[in-house]
Amino acid sequence: MSPRLLVMLMIGLSSLQVAAASKSAAADKRTAQKHAADKRVGAKAPTDWLKVELVGDADDDVARLYREQLLAWYRTSGAMDERELAALPDADYFAFRPDLTSFSIDSGESAGQWTFSPPDAGRWPGAAVQVIDRSDAQNYRILARVHCDPAAASCRKLRAETAAMSPPEPSTRDDSTSYDAWRGLIEKEACTPAPKQMPAPRYPASLARHGDGGRVELRLLVNPCGEVRAVRLSESSGYPQLDQSAITTAWGWRIQSERQESGSIVRVPVDFVPPQFETAPAGRAERASR
Known part of the structure; x- marks a missing residue:
């Protein structure tokens, strides 16, 4: 190989190394920026089982759905007599119940497990998370749709909390591959020790x-x-x-x-x-x- 050709090869190799280093540095910078942004909003590392979507619903849409679910609960729970039930649908407002924030909807576009965020006093909930089980026999997959006002700080907080949610139990069979995958996540789940708590169940x-x-x-x-x-x-x-x-x-x-x-x-x-x-x-x- 001639000296001139050797010099040209060395110059070319050096250029490639510089370009690769520059590309790697840029990628590292983007990764660092993303991690910093995630840290600011409290997000956790992405998972292969959870997808989080933001749905920019108006507060009235979330409030209407919560009211419908709460009305249905009152009609079937026996918590009210017939006279109270008859007047309930026409009431402009009845107190938000902190013990009733989660409802399961079986069909339609709203199907899924809903958890409504507690509202300010005297108001209906304006934000909620809809968890949809999309697991099949082989794969454990969860879609979490966050319904809130994207401009609100509370919405960003709710999204971060949803991204850090504990894996919910799938509806697949206990002996399926997807159920085993979920159980594996639970058995290694990050958690914080706290005092043992086993209150006795209510005796009807x-x-x-x-x-x-x-x-x-x-x-x-x-x-x-x-x-x-x-x-x-x-x-x-x-x-x-x-x-x-x-x-x-x-x-x-x-x-x-x-x-x-x-x-x-x-x-x-x-x-x-x-x-x-x-x-x-x-x-x-x-x-x-x-």
């Missing part, structure tokens, strides 16, 4: 008065901090009301206070012992076993 007054009781056995999937992420009825008490009371309460339990290496399946028996007096209407959760 009608059953307590008649001396009806029984044992409910639940099978729970918990994350490494003991937070419940899935509830299954392993053994029925024979009374649907007792079963449902135990299941509903179990969703709020924390089985352990320390963080483990991974989550696991635990079994918890819940005894509803007929009270001697009507002043003791509560079930009793026994120690969890793995």
